[in-house]
Amino acid sequence: MKPVYFQIPKTSGETIRVQHEVQPHFYDNLHFHPEVQIMLICEGSGTQFIGDSIGSFTSGDLLLLGPNLPHVFRNDKRYYEQDSVLKAENISVFFQVESFGEHFLSLPEAYPVHKLLLYSKRGIRIKGETKSRMTALTQQMLRLEGFERIIQLFTILHLLSLSRELEPLSSVGFDGPQNESDSKKINDVFTYIMNNFSEEVKLQEAASIANMSVNAFCRYFKQHTRKTFSNFLNEIRIGHACRLLIEDKWNVRETAFDCGFDNISYFNRQFKNITSYTPSEYVKLHREKYSAPLPLV
Structure with missing residues (x-):
């Protein structure tokens, strides 16, 4: 499906964007962005499309989405009903790999994190004890600022790079289209399928x-x-x-x-x-x- 480029709102004074959203439903257009995204679904359920994978999502899910990976989280139909009181809530952490500097990921000590970020291009579901620990660290990001936020991010990435509780979502070698021109067309088809x-x-x-x-x-x-x-x-x-x-x-x-x-x-x-x-x-x-x-x- 043709995704639309999505601009993450970020001020010039922050390297890492932490976003807490509570909405009637998640943003439901297939999209991509150059930032890596750590996404904690606090509340909500529906169908997720990540790269070329299709699956369900529910409250408590934690995902790592690599740069320029097409994705969308479409809530169940009941979230779109006129009298619905349901809500979709998530915490997302956005950062660009380039922010670490050209040579940082080439350091021997950074190799596990470098490997993790390459792996994230397929999209990763975080499971088990790792998910429990990462959920708490991700929630803490909301209260941190400045250099403390950077330290916390590296703690998260380090722990993820050592975990064996990571499930890849897209197929090996997936390289999704990144052309905006057909985004409305394919999203209209997507909406038709999900509604019917x-x-x-x-x-x-x-x-x-x-x-x-x-x-x-x-x-x-x-x-x-x-x-x-x-x-x-x-x-x-x-x-x-x-x-x-x-x-x-x-x-x-x-x-x-x-x-x-x-x-x-x-x-x-x-x-x-x-x-x-x-x-x-x-x-x-x-x-x-x-x-x-x-x-x-």
Whole structure:
């Protein structure tokens, strides 16, 4: 998808921008920026697009997004309802690698951080004990200023560079487009999909929104997302299904229909293709993970 360039608001007196936002929903246009971003999702849920990966996000997620990596966090439809009282809250830390100086990352002592920042170009989800520790450090950034903020950032980067609890999101070698000219077109298609995935989504309608023939649109879409239109749609639907099953809102059949599938067998096949589990296996694994007793200390 063609992202739009996003200018991070920053004063001339700060090298590191720390931003705390509370909104009805997150900024929902696919975008990129030259800054590295550490993003803590304090509150909110929905679908995230990072590079060529599609997944779900929820409160408590912590991510490291490398420079010029296309991304968007689209809240669930209920956040856009007129009478919604839901909110989306995040803390983000922005910085440019160039701010460290030309030779800093070439130092032997800085190699792990240098390697981490190269790795961040795929987008990284931070997990486990590392996430718990990094969440506290990221929250503290709001209260720090000047050189203390720089010290804290290096502490975060150092600890992340030593962690094994980092999950890459985009595929190896992903190099997303960075042309603004088509951003409105592709974001209109994206909005159409997100607003209608629980119902019938028509390829012809999506192509019409992009002002293209169906064949041209299919080639364009595959070129910029590395996915066919149907695969892209199924990943969004299955991501939504995962949240519904975890929240225990409906049984498998009801979940399939709510996510836009009118054939339960096809839903089960797509669910296993995308998650590697059947719906019942997925729910069981999630419950085992979060119901296990805490270790004694």
